Every structure is written in C-alpha cells, then in structure tokens.
Amino acid sequence: EAGVTQFPSHSVIEKGQTVTLRCDPISGHDNLYWYRRVMGKEIKFLLHFVKESKQDESGMPNNRFLAERTGGTYSTLKVQPAELEDSGVYFCASSQGLGGAGSYNEQFFGPGTRLTVL
Amino acid sequence: AQKITQTQPGMFVQEKEAVTLDCTYDTSDPSYGLFWYKQPSSGEMIFLIYQGSYDQQNATEGRYSLNFQKARKSANLVISASQLGDSAMYFCAMREFSGSARQLTFGSGTQLTVLP
Numbered sequence: 698e699a700g701v702t703q704f705p706s707h708s709v710i711e712k713g714q715t716v717t718l719r720c721d722p723i724s725g726h727d728n729l730y731w732y733r734r735v736m737g738k739e740i741k742f743l744l745h746f747v748k749e750s751k752q753d754e755s756g757m758p759n760n761r762f763l764a765e766r767t768g769g770t771y772s773t774l775k776v777q778p779a780e781l782e783d784s785g786v787y788f789c790a791s792s793q794g795l796g797g798a799g800s801y802n803e804q805f806f807g808p809g810t811r812l813t814v815l
Numbered sequence: 816a817q818k819i820t821q822t823q824p825g826m827f828v829q830e831k832e833a834v835t836l837d838c839t840y841d842t843s844d845p846s847y848g849l850f851w852y853k854q855p856s857s858g859e860m861i862f863l864i865y866q867g868s869y870d871q872q873n874a875t876e877g878r879y880s881l882n883f884q885k886a887r888k889s890a891n892l893v894i895s896a897s898q899l900g901d902s903a904m905y906f907c908a909m910r911e912f913s914g915s916a917r918q919l920t921f922g923s924g925t926q927l928t929v930l931p
Contacts, residue, residue, distance in 0.1 A: 739819075740906065742918035753916050758931060788860065792917075804919060806852070806860035 699723065701807035703789050704770030709813045715777040718810045722771070728752075729772050730792075730804060731764060735785040743750060743787075746793045786811050817842045819907050821922035828897045829930050835894040836880070836925045838907030846912040849890040850919065851881065855903040863905075866890055897929045 699802040702721045710716050722729045731743040743762070744754040748769035757764070761780070766772040776783055828834035840849065865889040866874045866881045869924040872879040880892040896903055904926050908919040 732919070732921075739923050740908075740919075740921040742920070745918055745928065753918065756918070757917075786858070787918075790860075790919075796850075803850075803862050803865070805862070808857070808859045 701789055701791050701812050703787075703807040705810060706808065707811045707813075710779055712781055713778045713815050716779055716812060718774045718787050718789075720772045720774070720777075720791075720810070721791030722808060723787070723793075726780065726791035726793050726795070726805075727769070727796070728792040728802075728804075729774055730790040731772070731774055732788040733785050734788070740788065743774070743800060751799065768798050776812075779812075782815050784790065784812055784814045816842070817847075817909055817911055817918055817920045819909055819922035821907055821925050823925045825926045825928070827928050827930055828894075831896055833893060833895045834897055834927065835878070835890070836894070836905050836907075836927065838891055839887075839889045840907075840909050840921060841910065842911055844911040844913045846908050848912065849881070850905045850908045850910070851879070851890075851892045853901075853903045853909060854906065854924075855900075857931060861908070864892065881908070895926075899929050900929060902927060902929045906920060 705718045729746040734740040742756040745752045746766045749766050763775045786809045788809045789807045792802045792804045794802040820839045828885045839885045847868045848864045864876045864879045864909045866883045904924045906924045907922040
C-alpha cells in the first residue's frame, strides 16, 4: 500500500511569488491534515479535511493560505503571495477515521515539502 | 488549551544503552491520546507508539515503551538497547478526543544521537 506522498519535496521561491503544494493521502483515508514546522519551532496544525469538507481550519495563519481537496482525494495548499516567514517544512497526514478513546486512528505522515522563501 | 513540553532539545546515548526522552502534557480533556513520532534525517515522520488516557498499562512496541504517569501528566519514551539507526528527532504529540477537533499538538522535539 502506498503511503502519503507530497510534491514537490523542495521548493525555493522568491517573496511575493505563488507556490502550490500537493498531498496525496493513503487511498481510502477520508481525513487529511496539513501541518507545518517553521525552522526550530514546533510542528503546528494548519487544517483538517474530512473528505472534501474543511472540518477545522483554525490553524491557517492568514488568508494568503488556501487549501482545497476537490473530490475528497488529493489536496493542495497554495500560498499566495509567499512571505519570508512562510519558509518551513509542510507536512501532510491522513487517517482512516477520526479516532477516539478506544481506537486512535493513527495519522500517517508524508515526507513533507521543504519551502524556502527568499 | 492542550500543550506538550519536551525539555530536552538534545540527548546523547551510548549504543546498546537505554535512553528516556521526556514529555509532559497539559489538557483538560479526560479523553486523549499520546503519540511518539520519529523523524530521521530523511524527513519522514514515523509513528512509534501510542498511549490512551484510559489505558491501564504502559504501551510497549518492541524496543519502545512509554512510561505513562497520568497524575504527573508525563508520557516519557524509553528506548532500550539503542542502535545507531535510532539517531533522529523525536516528537511527542497529543490528540484530544472529546470534541470534534482531531489534530495533533506537538512538542518541540528532542534530537537523539546514538554514539558508537
């Protein structure tokens, strides 16, 4: 079974440009999460999709970030326009269920996209 | 609000020795889960072990065990018989289960180096 894949693995762009990150979850996983780790800091939650719907987008930093998951399969995260502080590693994760006290429904992570904004 | 604290930015351990990575957490939700992930230099996040707040026994997975002390709100990871391949960043994380939110909250991580 293929794991979570992310594209590109690295992206270097200039401030003000647009970048689109893609995540392909594990097939059959309804739940898709985006996280990011800014250099030296904690990994922070950005948003959570259940199928094509945004379940929770409380972690999105501002309106320069737009996430979509059309058709409930892959997801894209667009940053427009990119700023210097957006540099970091963006992780995508997927899980089959939501999890609860009795079944934790592990989140499987992709390898991340390292974004560098110059 | 949920919070995870990892107070050891870096740790060193001799090969074949055991090492404990500390993690404390804070939550008001009685139903939660604690996770440990390993991130080697290649970048991927690898799930290691899980402990539920209602679990009576400490979780174990091979050489990994979780020292869960609920009253002290700590969930330390113990790696026995360290191997060179254990050198990586280790993250402690938590999910609350009572509400609708299901995201993980992460600590800042501990960089473990296993010495030959």
